[in-house]
Amino acid sequence: MSQVEAFSAAEVIAAKRDRHSLTDPQIDWVIDAYTRGAVADEQMSALLMAILLNGMESREISRWTDAMINSGERMSWSALTRPTVDKHSTGGVGDKITLPLAPLVAACGAAVPQLSGRGLGHTGGTLDKLESIPGWRASLSNEEMLKVLQNCGAVICAAGAGLAPADKKLYALRDVTATVEAIPLIASSIMSKKIAEGTSALVLDVKTGAGAFMSDPQKAKELAHVMVGLGKRAGVKTIALVTAMDIPLGLTAGNALEVRESVEVLAGGGPADVIELTVLLAREMLEIVGITNVDPADMLKNGKAMDVWRQMISAQGGDPDAKLPTAKENLVITAPSSGTILSMDAMKVGMAAWRLGAGRSRQGEAVQAGAGIQIHAKPGDVVAAGAPLYTLHTDTPAAFTRAQESLTNSVTIGDLPKDGKIDRLPLVVERITD
16 A cells, blocks of 8 residues: 655745745655655756745744655664764865874874765765775774774775765755755755764865865855754854865875875875865864864874774775775876966866776766876976976876866966965865854
């Protein structure tokens, strides 16, 4: 006997189309019915577009998030003796921060259950990066996750099918219906997974600038405020940093290239901006769970973070000493003129890396482990005409042409202004606690 539905999809769509607030029972029903298949994709598409155009008030967003959490399981880390804390980044070009950050925070005494995703479009996915390490496994059972957390203090893996299944369906639908940008839908998507993940505290890294999903700083701040509110209402200690993504982070964009750079950071070297943001986020994560007697900068220098990294990679089947994959072909792009690099467009660099094979254009596509871009000079650096700007890496040399097209006008080279300052965003645009 078929289930008698509490509402019809058409009446819920009409309510939001006409700028009304959805009731709690309407929200609970529509998320459950869509997860069950009783609401069709075309009906949910219409509702998502109505939400994008007409927005949601904070009560609606909170209830929508709860309904997505309740569509699946909630994880618990009560067996751990350490406090749990996680970090979520909205992603960008060269954003490999999770890789050195999780073992660093674990080395300082917290437990980091980091459920990560795969890349889509110009932003790289943490799991894609780690899968370039021979043998490393992204999919772990809940029991395996707990074991790695107990033994290493940190785990980076894929979210299981039981975690917020409503979000998996909605995420794929938003991608093909031009509703990705809706702040209520972004916030509920991110926070439903993070709250269901069972962490007691969360630090959000909301990127802004040309290479970010939220390029407008005001929109990025709005998203950060909404997500912090959702976390707090769910009993998760939450803060957000709005950080710069106007230029790429570090000197690499691409899977194995970024792993190599992350290992350099864990070995006490690496690019200054990656080190600075890693340490900054580590301090925020430790402070929010009350660990204030250890400085993460010391743990990078003394090798303790590297020890945890090696343990964590080994625990998931990876070989931390294995040679990382390299692309079969490379091409050097040189500076067209002499002078100071005044700007670098992160989006253009990200698009070029994607075209070289480092990213995917649709869910489930394979990525090339060795593909991507090395950056030889960044804003503030002085270059001579003909000096290397980028090295492009790919297994498919036919990709070089389109990648080069993406990099057209990606840098401006000229004379440094009289005040000696480069016009760019500060690393931390704003810290948001409510």
